[in-house]
Amino acid sequence: MANAYTPGLKVTAASIISKKRRLPILGEVLVQKGSKVSPETPVAKAYIPGNPQSINVANILGCEAEDIENYMKKKAGDTIAKDEVLASSKSFFGLFKTECKSPVAGTVEHVSEITGQVIIRGPAVPIVINAYVTGTVTEIIDREGVTVETKGAFIQGIFGVGGEREGVLKMISQNHDEVLDGPAITADCKDKILVGGSLMTGAAIKKAAAVGARGIVAGGIIDKDLVDYLGFDIGVAITGHEDIPLSLIVTEGFGKIPMANKTFDLLKSLEGMTASINGATQIRAGVMRPEIIVPNEAAVVHESTVDLEGNLDAGTVIRCIREPYFGQIAEIVDLPPELFVIETGAKVRIMHVKLRTGEVVVVPRANVELIEE
Amino acid sequence: MAHEVKREAITREINSIIATDCGSTTTKAILIEKIDGAYRLIDRGESPTTVEAPFEDVTAGVRNAVHELEELVGRIFLGPDGVVTPRQPDGTGVDIYLSTSSAGGGLQMMVAGVVKSMTAESAQRAALGAGAIVMDVISIDDGRKAYEKIQRIRQLRPDMILLSGGIDGGTITHVVEIAELISAAEPKPRLGIGFQLPIIYAGNKEARKYITDILEKKVDLRIVDNLRPVLESENLGPAREEIHNLFMEHVMAQAPGYNKLMQWTEVPIMPTPGAVGKIIQTCAAEYNIHIIGVDIGGATTDVFSVFGDDHEYFNRTVSANLGMSYSICNVLLETGVDNIMRWVPFEIEEADLRNRIRNKMIRPTTIPQTLDELVIEQAVSREALRLSFIHHKSLATGLKGVQKVRDISEAFDTSSSSDTIINLMDLGMIVGSGGVLSHAPRRQQTALMMLDSFQLEGFTELTVDSIFMTPQLGVLSEVLPKAAAEVFDRDCLIFLGTAICPVGNAQKDGEKCVTVKATMPNGEVITKEVAYGSLATIPLGEAEYAEVEVMPSGNFDMGKGRGRSISKKVRGGVAGGIIIDARGRRPFTLPTDKNTRITKLFEWFKALDIYSMDVLERYMKTSK
Numbered sequence: 001m002a003n004a005y006t007p008g009l010k011v012t013a014a015s016i017i018s019k020k021r022r023l024p025i026l027g028e029v030l031v032q033k034g035s036k037v038s039p040e041t042p043v044a045k046a047y048i049p050g051n052p053q054s055i056n057v058a059n060i061l062g063c064e065a066e067d068i069e070n071y072m073k074k075k076a077g078d079t080i081a082k083d084e085v086l087a088s089s090k091s092f093f094g095l096f097k098t099e100c101k102s103p104v105a106g107t108v109e110h111v112s113e114i115t116g117q118v119i120i121r122g123p124a125v126p127i128v129i130n131a132y133v134t135g136t137v138t139e140i141i142d143r144e145g146v147t148v149e150t151k152g153a154f155i156q157g158i159f160g161v162g163g164e165r166e167g168v169l170k171m172i173s174q175n176h177d178e179v180l181d182g183p184a185i186t187a188d189c190k191d192k193i194l195v196g197g198s199l200m201t202g203a204a205i206k207k208a209a210a211v212g213a214r215g216i217v218a219g220g221i222i223d224k225d226l227v228d229y230l231g232f233d234i235g236v237a238i239t240g241h242e243d244i245p246l247s248l249i250v251t252e253g254f255g256k257i258p259m260a261n262k263t264f265d266l267l268k269s270l271e272g273m274t275a276s277i278n279g280a281t282q283i284r285a286g287v288m289r290p291e292i293i294v295p296n297e298a299a300v301v302h303e304s305t306v307d308l309e310g311n312l313d314a315g316t317v318i319r320c321i322r323e324p325y326f327g328q329i330a331e332i333v334d335l336p337p338e339l340f341v342i343e344t345g346a347k348v349r350i351m352h353v354k355l356r357t358g359e360v361v362v363v364p365r366a367n368v369e370l371i372e373e
Numbered sequence: 374m375a376h377e378v379k380r381e382a383i384t385r386e387i388n389s390i391i392a393t394d395c396g397s398t399t400t401k402a403i404l405i406e407k408i409d410g411a412y413r414l415i416d417r418g419e420s421p422t423t424v425e426a427p428f429e430d431v432t433a434g435v436r437n438a439v440h441e442l443e444e445l446v447g448r449i450f451l452g453p454d455g456v457v458t459p460r461q462p463d464g465t466g467v468d469i470y471l472s473t474s475s476a477g478g479g480l481q482m483m484v485a486g487v488v489k490s491m492t493a494e495s496a497q498r499a500a501l502g503a504g505a506i507v508m509d510v511i512s513i514d515d516g517r518k519a520y521e522k523i524q525r526i527r528q529l530r531p532d533m534i535l536l537s538g539g540i541d542g543g544t545i546t547h548v549v550e551i552a553e554l555i556s557a558a559e560p561k562p563r564l565g566i567g568f569q570l571p572i573i574y575a576g577n578k579e580a581r582k583y584i585t586d587i588l589e590k591k592v593d594l595r596i597v598d599n600l601r602p603v604l605e606s607e608n609l610g611p612a613r614e615e616i617h618n619l620f621m622e623h624v625m626a627q628a629p630g631y632n633k634l635m636q637w638t639e640v641p642i643m644p645t646p647g648a649v650g651k652i653i654q655t656c657a658a659e660y661n662i663h664i665i666g667v668d669i670g671g672a673t674t675d676v677f678s679v680f681g682d683d684h685e686y687f688n689r690t691v692s693a694n695l696g697m698s699y700s701i702c703n704v705l706l707e708t709g710v711d712n713i714m715r716w717v718p719f720e721i722e723e724a725d726l727r728n729r730i731r732n733k734m735i736r737p738t739t740i741p742q743t744l745d746e747l748v749i750e751q752a753v754s755r756e757a758l759r760l761s762f763i764h765h766k767s768l769a770t771g772l773k774g775v776q777k778v779r780d781i782s783e784a785f786d787t788s789s790s791s792d793t794i795i796n797l798m799d800l801g802m803i804v805g806s807g808g809v810l811s812h813a814p815r816r817q818q819t820a821l822m823m824l825d826s827f828q829l830e831g832f833t834e835l836t837v838d839s840i841f842m843t844p845q846l847g848v849l850s851e852v853l854p855k856a857a858a859e860v861f862d863r864d865c866l867i868f869l870g871t872a873i874c875p876v877g878n879a880q881k882d883g884e885k886c887v888t889v890k891a892t893m894p895n896g897e898v899i900t901k902e903v904a905y906g907s908l909a910t911i912p913l914g915e916a917e918y919a920e921v922e923v924m925p926s927g928n929f930d931m932g933k934g935r936g937r938s939i940s941k942k943v944r945g946g947v948a949g950g951i952i953i954d955a956r957g958r959r960p961f962t963l964p965t966d967k968n969t970r971i972t973k974l975f976e977w978f979k980a981l982d983i984y985s986m987d988v989l990e991r992y993m994k995t996s997k
Contacts, residue, residue, distance in 0.1 A: 026567045052557035054519045065546070109557070114583055115550040119557045144566055159735045223727040235703030236672075236694050237734050254731040283699055283737060322739040323729065323746055343988060344747040345814035348740065367739045 058116020160279030160290025162247030240280025504647030539577030648847025662801025698737030882906030913945025
């Protein structure tokens with residue numbers, strides 16, 4: 001075997017990007033095929049059944065469950081206002097009256113003579129899915145959603161937090177290994193997506209949130225800074241639903257790691273343009289990586305020159321993604337076919353790579369990543 | 374206890390088999406053939422699973438894995454319609470093709486019962502035994518208010534719900550109350566937008582009419598026999614069978630490409646953990662021993678156990694967020710940095726450790742290149758295994774709510790204060806599988822990880838699944854038990870050795886703990902005195918047996934009482950043969966002083982020859 005393949009992250013200046021925008025339950029599609037949409041355009045809508053409230057009427061009235069029908073003032077299917085009497089009973093020859101009022105407005109859905117429970121359903125809750133990116137609706141998925149297609153730059157990060165956001169890209173760091181720290185962030189960063197170099201510090205995140213920035217993209221982040229900012233530790237690699245005012249995307253990993261030149265230069269070339277970003281990350285089958293999409297009608301899309309499976313050969317530039325060369329960019333020298341015993345004692349397939357320092361070192365093939373174009 | 378799903382034994386002549394396991398990240402294919410009258414593993418191939426975008430067709434990954442097999446053995450197995458069966462006159466294809474699957478998140482269930490420690494726990498056992506991940510357990514007494522339960526049911530989107538509650542003829546109010554909460558929540562299934570969520574009712578049969586009235590219009594309701602018909606016994610079979618049926622009908626049928634894959638296989642596809650459980654049960658019966666199996670994956674750690682005089686207690690637990698990649702940070706979160714670092718014989722900054730663990734999470738397919746990275750990864754695995762085993766012991770219990778008669782000796786026996794049926798002194802074998810155990814660079818590392826995490830006692834055979842093929846053998850055992858048993862014994866299990874672990878403690882390290890006299894296969898007698906606080910080995914090959922007499926000192930017990938000798942024939946293995954662990958039990962403690970702890974760890978690692986000690990010493994020096 002003269003070559004190997006490894007998954008990589010996409011970093012491309014021009015490509016056709018398709019985003020499926022789906023409702024969580026069946027609903028209604030609000031746009032037509034061919035419609036031009038912007039990130040805020042609603043494309044599909046559904047109603048989730050309202051919140052149910054259970055009230056044990058039998059317990060409140062102090063009667064047997066099987067008797068509650070006798071005391072109900074409302075029947076299944078009736079609407080009821082908040083604090084309206086749902087059921088009442090009289091005792092001691094009518095001298096004492098006990099009332100059960102509805103704690104919410106809604107519809108009486110179920111009256112149980114077995115448990116004495118009454119379920120009141122609140123009004124249905126609308127959910128709206130928007131287009132997320134500027135583009136064209138190319139597919140209607142009946143009652144479920146749409147596919148929106150756009151042309152432009154597409155950059156995948158390695159890890160992120162926070163959901164979908166939109167804003168103008170603004171370079172804060174001028175170099176791919178520069179640290180993005182708090183003082184560099186000023187009031188004019190409001191509503192912007194900020195780009196740093198090797199690291200976004202904890203102070204930078206706080207300052208960006210304070211001035212109203214929409215997101216930060218940088219090479220790395222310190223684990224503790226992330227935990228401090230979120231207020232909780234992330235145990236499982238599913239993110240995107242954090243209740244935070246801005247989304248964070250790292251392109252390389254945890255620690256201070258210079259952003260790959262190619263990624264940094266591309267972002268720099270896109271400064272001033274509007275980007276849609278999503279920090280959502282899921283690392284399992286069907287890996288979902290955070291993304292930065294910059295629609296650009298003028299972009300010229302070329303056929304991909306890299307195999308979809310990411311074939312590696314001598315001369316290919318890769319990134320080392322594990323210690324002891326973590327984060328370093330290198331060029332493949334050769335890919336010996338035989339197994340090689342590494343320091344741990346494991347026999348694995350390796351490659352010889354030349355680091356930027358000129359040193360040629362051994363790296364397991366599993367520990368490198370290709371930056372796809 | 375056999376799995377209840379209808380897979381009938383095949384009686385026709387089968388000489389070649391391909392079995393695949395579609396895992397969440399990798400699809401693995403094995404080829405088994407009959408050679409000189411015995412079934413043997415011929416080769417294996419693997420390829421990334423293709424359930425998710427951009428492929429969204431599981432059969433693409435299966436084709437790639439089988440194609441790798443084709444290249445390895447130089448034959449054709451694939452045709453335009455999948456794996457060719459039966460084998461053709463020109464040699465193309467195999468006689469039977471089978472598959473298991475945990476791709477796309479496996480089988481995710483929610484269970485509900487009336488009393489948390491009774492029917493809800495029985496329902497949980499039924500779901501886990503069928504191979505499910507249990508997302509939550511709802512019960513009347515779970516401490517949550519009704520609206521909180523409704524919110525939780527709404528929020529989760531399981532593949533199905535198992536509802537139980539009440540013994541037959543008992544009160545119906547509470548189980549109906551749970552059904553009302555489920556109805557109010559209007560739960561939706563994870564897969565198949567617009568489909569009704571399947572709910573299996575396996576509770577008090579007197580409540581069926583009411584449950585039907587409440588749920589029938591909103592969900593796909595299935596009714597089976599009560600899983601706890603009387604307090605004293607469980608009847609989990611019908612519920613498990615229905616879970617498997619629904620797994621095929623709903624979960625598999627909705628997952629991309631599975632409709633096609635189901636047509637390729639002659640036998641219904643089985644959930645991977647269900648298949649592993651099946652082979653573990655077969656193994657317990659075959660060797661007539663009590664057994665624990667553990668599979669530590671990237672996202673979850675499954676623990677299986679078979680105990681009881683007639684192997685009647687089969688339990689499986691899945692610790693859904695204790696794994697070595699996807700959920701590795703959760704191991705750190707649950708156990709804490711100190712518990713991980715106690716297994717590491719050098720210092721490392723906490724921030725550095727946390728960043729390294731996070732980087733493993735976001736790039737799960739990487740492997741440790743340096744020894745310090747390997748030691749850290751194996752330290753994390755010890756904690757993941759330890760926590761998973763604690764979880765398992767808490768669920769592998771006798772039935773609660775049943776009155777027990779205890780004799781006076783049991784009343785004073787402090788060791789039986791817990792209700793767990795896991796008795797390590799009775800354990801005969803532990804089977805490890807999953808990347809960190811199966812692919813450890815030295816087998817001794819696997820042995821020590823299992824000893825440290827499970828705190829084994831008495832005599833225990835340590836084994837490891839060589840290439841993680843237990844799922845395929847599990848489904849195979851349903852239809853061709855002979856083939857599964859032969860391959861399991863000859864090609865799947867690697868014997869690491871037999872652990873001898875006296876239970877007890879001494880005042881200080883160096884005191885006498887145990888003497889082991891081993892009569893080796895060549896007649897030579899080796900006597901080894903092992904002091905408290907130490908590890909030692911007597912080399913004995915994988916297929917070799919020795920007669921051993923173990924003489925514990927007064928504070929230590931090997932199963933016959935303190936200070937009492939015991940003799941046994943034991944099997945050797947590739948990781949030291951006979952491993953004598955005199956580090957103490959109940960409790961096993963690591964020194965609290967950092968330098969003493971590091972010295973002890975180094976001593977133990979050296980005794981089992983688990984790492985290259987020169988390299989390890991280099992890391993120890995640089996970290997000082």
